[in-house]
Amino acid sequence: MTSLSVRRARSAQQAGHARGRLPGxxxxxWAVLAALVVLAVVMLLPFAIVALNAVKSPAEYSAGGxxxxxxxxxxxxxxxxxxxxxxxRKLLNSLLVSAAVAVLAVVLSVLNAYAxxxxxxxGRLWILVLFLVANTLPQEALAYPxxxxxxxxxxxxxxxxxxxxxxxxxxxxxxxLLSAVLGNFPKEIIEAAEMDGASRWRILWRIVVPISRPTxxxxxxxxxxxxxxxxxxxxxxxxxNDNQTVPVVLGVLQGERMMDATMSSASAxxxxxxxxxxxxxxxxxxxxxxxxxxxx
Amino acid sequence: xxVHAPAARAGQARAPESVRRPRAGAGYWVYLVPxxxxxxxxxxxxxxxxxxxxxxxxxxxxxxxxxxxDNYRRLLGDATFWSSFQHNVALIVAMAIVPxxxxxxxxxxxxxxxxxxxxxxxxxxxxAAYYLPQVLPVAVAxxxxxxxxxxxxxxxxxVLEAVGxxxxxxxxxxxxxxALASVMAIMVWFQLGYxxxxxxxxxxxxxxxxxxxxxxxxxxxxxxxxxxxxPQIRPETFVVLLxxxxxxxxxxxxxxxxxxxxxxxxxxxxxxxxxxxxxEKANVGYGSAIxxxxxxxxxxxxxxxxRVQERES
Numbered sequence: 001m002t003s004l005s006v007r008r009a010r011s012a013q014q015a016g017h018a019r020g021r022l023p024g025x026x027x028x029x030w031a032v033l034a035a036l037v038v039l040a041v042v043m044l045l046p047f048a049i050v051a052l053n054a055v056k057s058p059a060e061y062s063a064g065g066x067x068x069x070x071x072x073x074x075x076x077x078x079x080x081x082x083x084x085x086x087x088x089r090k091l092l093n094s095l096l097v098s099a100a101v102a103v104l105a106v107v108l109s110v111l112n113a114y115a116x117x118x119x120x121x122x123g124r125l126w127i128l129v130l131f132l133v134a135n136t137l138p139q140e141a142l143a144y145p146x147x148x149x150x151x152x153x154x155x156x157x158x159x160x161x162x163x164x165x166x167x168x169x170x171x172x173x174x175x176x177l178l179s180a181v182l183g184n185f186p187k188e189i190i191e192a193a194e195m196d197g198a199s200r201w202r203i204l205w206r207i208v209v210p211i212s213r214p215t216x217x218x219x220x221x222x223x224x225x226x227x228x229x230x231x232x233x234x235x236x237x238x239x240x241n242d243n244q245t246v247p248v249v250l251g252v253l254q255g256e257r258m259m260d261a262t263m264s265s266a267s268a269x270x271x272x273x274x275x276x277x278x279x280x281x282x283x284x285x286x287x288x289x290x291x292x293x294x295x296x
Numbered sequence: 297x298x299v300h301a302p303a304a305r306a307g308q309a310r311a312p313e314s315v316r317r318p319r320a321g322a323g324y325w326v327y328l329v330p331x332x333x334x335x336x337x338x339x340x341x342x343x344x345x346x347x348x349x350x351x352x353x354x355x356x357x358x359x360x361x362x363x364x365x366d367n368y369r370r371l372l373g374d375a376t377f378w379s380s381f382q383h384n385v386a387l388i389v390a391m392a393i394v395p396x397x398x399x400x401x402x403x404x405x406x407x408x409x410x411x412x413x414x415x416x417x418x419x420x421x422x423x424a425a426y427y428l429p430q431v432l433p434v435a436v437a438x439x440x441x442x443x444x445x446x447x448x449x450x451x452x453x454x455v456l457e458a459v460g461x462x463x464x465x466x467x468x469x470x471x472x473x474x475a476l477a478s479v480m481a482i483m484v485w486f487q488l489g490y491x492x493x494x495x496x497x498x499x500x501x502x503x504x505x506x507x508x509x510x511x512x513x514x515x516x517x518x519x520x521x522x523x524x525x526x527p528q529i530r531p532e533t534f535v536v537l538l539x540x541x542x543x544x545x546x547x548x549x550x551x552x553x554x555x556x557x558x559x560x561x562x563x564x565x566x567x568x569x570x571x572x573x574x575x576e577k578a579n580v581g582y583g584s585a586i587x588x589x590x591x592x593x594x595x596x597x598x599x600x601x602x603r604v605q606e607r608e609s
Contacts, residue, residue, distance in 0.1 A: 029413050036402070036410060040425035043485065046440050047428065049451050065458055066451035112331040119324020127328070134339040136598050138546045140567045141591040144349065144574050144584060145342035148356075168338040175331065200323065229433035231549040232567070236575070251435035251553045254442045261449035268443055271436030279431040 047272065054078060054269040058262050066261075077266040085249050086241070087270060093238075094228055094245040094274075097159050097166070102224040104167040106216055109174025114204050116175065117182030118190065128179055135172040139232050147236055157239050165233060170223045181215050182208065221282045228278070246271060343591070350584035356574075360581065367585035376561050377586065380569045383476060387547055387565065390480035391487045392540035396533060398484075399491025402426065404525045406492070407499045408507060409517060423496060427489030434486065438553030441482045445469050445554075469555050472562040479554060479563055486550075487543075491536045498532035499525065530608065538601040545594050566590045 053066055057074045081087065112131070116124045146165060147156070155161040185208060193203045209216065231247045238244045244252075250271045253259065259267065350367055352360035371377045411419040429437060444451045445468035453465040468478040502524070510520050526533075548567040551557060557564035557572070566586055573583030 029409070032405065032409060033414060033418075036405065036422050039402075040422050043425050043429060043488070046444055046485075049444065050440055053451070061449075065454045067455060067458065108331055108334070111327045115324040115327035119327065121325045121328065131335070133595060133598075134335055136542060136594055137339065137343060138567065138587065138590050138594055140546075140548070140570045141346050141584075141587040142339065142342040143571075143587070144356075144580055145345035146338070147574075148345075149342065164334070165338055168334045171331065172335065172339070200327075204327075225431075229435075231433065231435040231552070232571075235552070247433040247435040247549070250439045251549065254439045254553050261443075261446070264439075264443040264446070264449075268436065268440045271439055272432060275431045275433060275436065276428070279428075 050265045050268045050272065053262055053265040056262050058260050061262050077262040078270065081263050081266045081270065085253065085267075087246075087249075089242065090244055090246050090249050091274065093159060093243060094247075097162050097234075097245060098224045098227040100163045101166040101170060101227040102220045104163065105170040105174055105223045106220050108167060108171035109178045109219065110204070110209060110212075110216070112171070112175040113178035113182045114208060116179040118185055118208065120183075124179070128176060131172045131175045135169065135176065139169075143233065143236055146233070150237065157237065157243060159238070159243055162234060162237050165237075166227050166230065170226060174219050174223070177219070178212075178215070181212065185211075217285055221285060225278060225282070228275075246274065346584045346591075347588055349581055350588045352581045354580045355578040356580045363581070367582050368589075370582065371585055371589065376564060376569060377566075379561055380564045380566045380586075383563060383565050384545055384547075386476055386480055387483060387544040388541050390483040391544040391547070392537055394484050395487040395491050395540060396536055398488060399495055399536070400526065400529075400533070401521075402488075402492050403495030403499060403529075404521050407496055408520060408525065419496075423489075423492055426492045429486045430489040430493075432486070433549075435549040435553050437482070437486045438550045441485075442469070442554050445478060470559055472559045475555055475559060475562045479550065482554070483544075483547075483550065487540060490540070494532050494536055495529055498529040502528045531605075534601065534605045534608070538598065538605075541597060541601075542594055545590065545597070 049066055052070065053061060054077060055073045055075065056064075056070045057076065060068075060071060060074070115121050116127060121127075146161075150156045150158075150161045155164075189207060189211075190203055193207055198206070228245075229247065230245075231251060234245045234248045235251070238248060241249075250267055253267060254264075349360060351362060351364060353363050353366075354360035406419040406422055410422065432440070445453075447453065447467040447470055450468075452468065456462055456465045466474050469475050506524050506528075507520060510524060515523070546567060547565055548571065551563055551565050551568045552571075555563045557568045567590065570583040570586040570590070573579040573586065577583075
């Protein structure tokens with residue numbers, strides 16, 4: 001497409017990736033940009049249409065259709081859906097389960113990875129494979145026994161059961177990842193601390209954890225979001241209305257007869273907002289954490 | 297305490313740990329105790345119970361009746377079981393193969409074309425747009441599309457009618473001939489951003505001099521794509537293909553929300569098929585057999601990928 005003269009290429013090279021200095025293929029480059037922008041619009045369109053129609057009244061929707069701009073902001077659909085399913089409660093449930101799992105799974109991963117990565121206990125390779133397999137197993141192959149055990153020990157329909165299960169599932173992934181990271185932990189630091197008479201426990205919490213902070217923060221965010229997004233096990237375990245999480249209540253109500261067009265889009269919007277909010281909140285930490293990992 | 301110096305050399309100790317004091321590895325196993333206990337209670341024991349249940353006839357209450365391999369024999373002759381795996385293959389196409397191929401093209405276009413001609417900000421903005429569906433819980437993505445594709449009030453049909461293409465309107469999720477294709481399209485939309493982001497991150501570590509040298513030699517964009525971009529981000533391509541293939545094999549949420557496997561059995565997948573047997577039909581033994589087969593397939597696929605990846609590098 002582009003054949004550059006050597007001189008021009010050199011000057012571009014000197015300027016690093018200089019913007020706009022490359023002689024694009026004339027109108028061709030606008031065509032490429034246009035195609036990519038059209039694709040971006042297609043990707044974003046469902047979000048826009050949902051937001052647009054969540055703030056319309058049902059009458060407005062049937063009169064103007066899904067693409068007409070709303071005459072004003074009509075929030076009754078959202079409010080009514082919120083109240084009908086007690087959405088605040090679902091948000092709290094999701095928040096509680098996801099936050100607890102994020103913290104506990106990171107603690108569990110740190111403990112495991114300390115033994116495997118720093119301690120290099122015997123048979124670590126096989127133990128790591130076990131954790132990896134545990135993380136890849138489909139939840140379907142654990143669901144019924146877990147459901148059965150939870151009923152037997154009185155943890156059915158409780159958020160605690162889900163917290164325990166997801167702590168282990170996410171922790172298995174965290175163990176796998178962190179063991180590799182801690183395997184490269186500078187030995188001199190640990191040996192120096194040992195010389196000073198610090199116990200293993202102290203070394204873990206006072207030295208290893210603070211130094212690995214950026215990685216642990218990224219893991220915690222991943223665990224939070226992954227747990228928030230879980231659907232299958234929460235669907236099975238949380239049957240009472242008071243315990244349900246956001247994806248479960250939205251997934252179960254989808255297509256119910258009581259939902260008209262605008263209320264359905266209101267419910268979709270309520271599912272989208274927290275997810276996009278987390279994305280915006282966490283994005284900085286994630287990019288920073290990923291960069292830190294790369295520099296390492 | 298049985299753990300001694302050899303532990304330090306177990307595995308392929310990557311960092312050469314020349315001289316370790318003999319007691320160095322000892323005693324760390326204590327830190328594995330909570331993790332090991334939980335792993336056994338939540339993963340190992342339930343998985344073994346699931347395998348055990350797959351050899352029984354059991355409704356979930358009462359005593360399971362041992363029937364040997366009967367469930368597996370029944371699976372082989374069950375048309376629903378086979379079609380559920382066919383749909384899995386379709387979803388691997390929609391969730392792994394198409395997003396990976398499109399993702400390679402898009403990442404290269406954003407990095408090596410848009411980024412250099414229109415600035416990195418333009419490239420980042422486009423990347424964010426492609427990625428946005430990925431931040432949704434997959435069940436919520438299902439809710440969004442279930443609404444868009446609703447046969448009576450859904451936005452898509454109304455839009456088609458508004459622009460005079462009413463004849464193209466379909467019962468997107470309710471027509472057995474169209475439902476699987478609709479689900480596939482939705483999953484491409486959902487999944488596409490993941491490879492784009494991973495591939496663009498991978499391209500950051502490619503030496504820009506490679507591209508510049510190729511350009512000086514007069515290599516076209518396509519040649520640079522084939523001979524630089526694709527080989528350079530091979531490791532990322534492996535990871536993306538593996539994780540997306542596993543996600544496609546496990547898919548449950550979108551099917552539950554969008555079609556419940558229907559209409560009829562048009563979109564049934566193994567995970568939903570086992571869920572039905574567990575919780576709707578009280579065929580726990582049969583459901584366990586389906587889940588066991590799915591688990592074996594996933595573990596085998598994972599190992600195959602890791603083997604190939606190892607050989608490549």
